[in-house]
Amino acid sequence: MILMAGPCVIESEASLFRIAEALQPYHEDARFDFYFKASFDKANRTSLESYRGPGMEEGLRLLQKVKEHFGYKIVTDVHESYQVAPTAEVADIIQIPAFLCRQTDLLVAAAKTDRIVNIKKGQFMNPADMRYSVLKVLKTRGCDEVGYENAKKHKVLLTERGSSFGYGNLVVDMRSPVIMREFAPVVFDATHSVQMPGSGGGKTGGDSSMVPYLSKAAAAVGVDGFFFETHFDPSCALSDGPNMVTLEGLKQLTETLLAIEACSR
Structure with missing residues (x-):
């Protein structure tokens, strides 16, 4: 199981290392293909005053x-x-943010590296149309045919993170991971999927209580991995706190997801 986990954004060296140390068991557990996640810049914050x-x-x-x-593999966004x-030069996975999933120059630049490219599905996107984003990377890497095995061979991932449902709300259509797995391995971003964009008075809100339910549904449907933003205290996180899971909650949840995955197989 691919597992990407870490804080939304780098807050300080001390907090970064505190969270990284707590995630060490996943790196040492052979059941996970673990990547440590943190952003150096949150360029699409709601307000100019928000921490980036x-x-x-x-x-x-x-x-x-x-x-x-720690010896971790790293995922961060550009x-x-x-x-x-x-x-x-640092990251093992270059992540393309959801709002930029159709940005050709960005996709091509990422494809010209030898790193894994993780494309997050836009909240506005038909999941079937994500084939074209995948194909931009594949063609840049010399492959003209989209498909799960070709994407896996050429190191392309897709990430489901919910779809806009009116104003200030996202929903997850569990058909989406099934559709997108025709084009590439799929990771389920459980924490961004419970965001409530623009509902926090100049910042994004969320409902972390829904993270376990959506994660378990995704595991039952069948995905290749999971993405969780986690923190020792989400209430004081400088970005995405309302939709984060605690470090303690992540441990219990990942064990449940492994069990569901085993049953599904």
């Missing part, structure tokens, strides 16, 4: 430090093409 992160140079330095200290090359 330490920036690319300092953020990549801290992620490299985590990588060297927002502009110029960020891709330096990010690829």
Whole structure:
């Protein structure tokens, strides 16, 4: 099971290492293909006053430090093409944010590296149309035919993270992972799927109580992995706190997901 987990954004070196240390059991557990996740910049925050992160140079330095200290593989997101090359020197997975999943120059720049490219499905996207985003990466890497095995061979992932349902709400259509697995391995982003965009008075709200239910449904439907934003205290997190899971809650949930996955097989 692919498992991407970590804080939404790098808040400080101390908090980053505290969370990274707590996630060490997943790195040591052979049942997981573990990647440590944290963003160096949250460029699509609702408000100009919202915390964005330490920036690319300092953020990549801290992620490299985590990588060297714990031996973790790293996943982080990029927002502009110029960020891709330096990010690829540190990250094992380059993540394309949902709002940018059709951004051709960004996808092509990521495809020109040798890193895994994880494309998050836009909240506005028909899941069937994600084949074209996958194909942009595949063609750049010399493959003209979209399909699960080709995407796996050429290191492309898709991530489901919910769809807009009116204003300030997301829903997850469990047909979406099934449809997208025709084109690429699929990761389910359980924490972003419970966001309530724009519902927090200049910031995004969320309902973390729904994370276990949606995660279990995704495991039953069949996905290749999971993405969780986690924190020792989500109530004081500087980004996405309302939809995060606690470090303690993550442990119990991942065991349940492994059991469901085994039953499904």
